[in-house]
Amino acid sequence: MLLKDNYAIVGIGNTAVGKLPLMSDYGLQVEAARKAMDDAGLQKNDIDGLITHSHLLGGVRVHHQRVAARLGIDTAFGVSISSGGATSCLMVQLAAAAIDAGFCKTVLCVHGDKGLTREGGDTHDGDREFGPEYGLFSAAALHAFGATRHMHEYGTTHDHLGAIAVAFRKHAQLNPAAQVRQPMTLHDYHNSRWIVWPYHLLDCCLRSDGAAAILVTSAERARDMRSLPVYLMGMGRANNSRGPFYGNHMTELGAKESGVQAFQMAGITPGDIDVAQIYDCFTYIALVTLEDYGFCKKGEGGPFVTGGRIELGGQLPTNTSGGMLSEGYVEGMLQIIEAVRQLRRECGPRQVENAEIAIVSGNGGNAVCHSTLILRR
Amino acid sequence: MSEYQKPVPVPSEDSEPFWAAAKKHELSLQRCTACGALRFPPAPVCPECTAAGGEWMRLTGRGKIFSFVVFHKAFHKSFEKDIPYAVAVVELEEGPRLASSIVGVAPDQLRCEMPVEVVFDDVTPDCTLPKFKLVS
DSSP states (O other): OOOTTTEEEEEEEEOOOBOOTTOOHHHHHHHHHHHHHHHHTOOGGGOOEEEEEOGGGTTOSOHHHHHHHHHTOOOSEEEEEOBTBTHHHHHHHHHHHHHHTTSOSEEEEEEEEETTTTTOOOOSOOOOSSSGGGTOOSHHHHHHHHHHHHHHHHOOOHHHHHHHHHHHHHHHTTOTTOSOOSOOOHHHHHHSOEEEETEEGGGBOOOOEEEEEEEEEEHHHHTTSSSOOEEEEEEEEEEOTTOTTSTTTTTSOTHHHHHHHHHHHHTOOGGGOSEEEOOOSBHHHHHHHHHHTTSSOTTOHHHHHSTTTTSTTSSSOBOTTOHHHHTOOGGGHHHHHHHHHHHHTOOGGGOOTTOOEEEEEEEETTTTEEEEEEEEO | OOOOOSOOOOOOTTTHHHHHHHHTTOOEEEEOTTTOOEESSOOSBOTTTOOBOOEEEEOOOEEEEEEEEEEOSOSSGGGGGGOSEEEEEEEETTSOEEEEOEESSOGGGOOTTOEEEEEEEEEETTEEEEEEEEOO
């Protein structure tokens, strides 16, 4: 069966985000899963597929089983995957593909951890050569080389990057669940301390404790669920596998190819998108993704994000819940959830009027892995 | 004399010749004997044509700054005193790009496309790091 429009997100759930001292990593995931089941009106025995994000709990090899055990779900299909920040959108795609292949009927995708309490839950070993000996550490640095290069090639400025941070903070102020809601001006942005130039602190996303869960099933089953189904209209995925320093990878992400796939599958163009949820681990990654998706020409992302164009009421309302810069991290899971809420028109003061079609991006592995979802109501 | 506190590279089976060459003050990468492509990072197979093997070839050591960042936060204690310090991605004349330090220049003077050439820093008796300096 064609995947387009034949699979749907039928349940979403998320915990609070911020510092959550009373719950474990698994506790957060199970809580999010319970909320997603309730949202869909499903019982645990209705779920026969489980996809979890593996890498944040590095020592655990069959992480999905640990989650399934705590939920009491006996899965037909269970895997833990990682494509870094591209994992969240990829889990939803893989869920549809697994159902289509007949492996299972209804899939729970779940991710979350105590990234704030533990200062990053990732326990994998870092690089041992060609980096640390020169003082090259951190995701911030590995995502900053591209920003420097983009500034050099296209004249992108800190005013441009700052416009992204300010826009998403404005949106977070309309989201009572956002982790950081205090007002921020462009002046505040410029005055925030340098982390790794060209990134200020306010170019960098939050660290968060929190989890989110998404239930995927067939469009046919989706009709009987409690909540309005949101259909998987387009999907894309691509990797700049030769690494972030190779070729034009600093200024063109896997988003280019992934976006083309997703728009082709959906049979629409960027002009048809009502609301965007763009992976914003760092401001520049949001900027370059918007270019690569074709919302503006290559190199014009800087001017594009200014003048309120990506704010509510603008041409392309983006990261309407605050994004990872202001709502919370959870490795992009919350951005899928916000897209679903926008399409269900549950967003109150931050609702994009008549939202019919949303795009969501995921980007990971230090700017090499990418995935795209186009969703419709 | 205080001991060198910064991380030193832990060579893999694949990269050991790179570091051995650096110790002799030579910048060296593998060249595919089948298609001639230079590769980085070191690996037993050519990423262009999948031919096995390859020969280590000494490079000119000349290149340019493709991009750079400036650390204002120490992610490792041993770099605290160096802040602010730059890490550059150097594009070698022969093509490959690698991360390194640019010595002898304040970070705020760096720009993309500046020409550089390799210098060798013997940081311990066992370890030499290829770094780069601006070419005037």
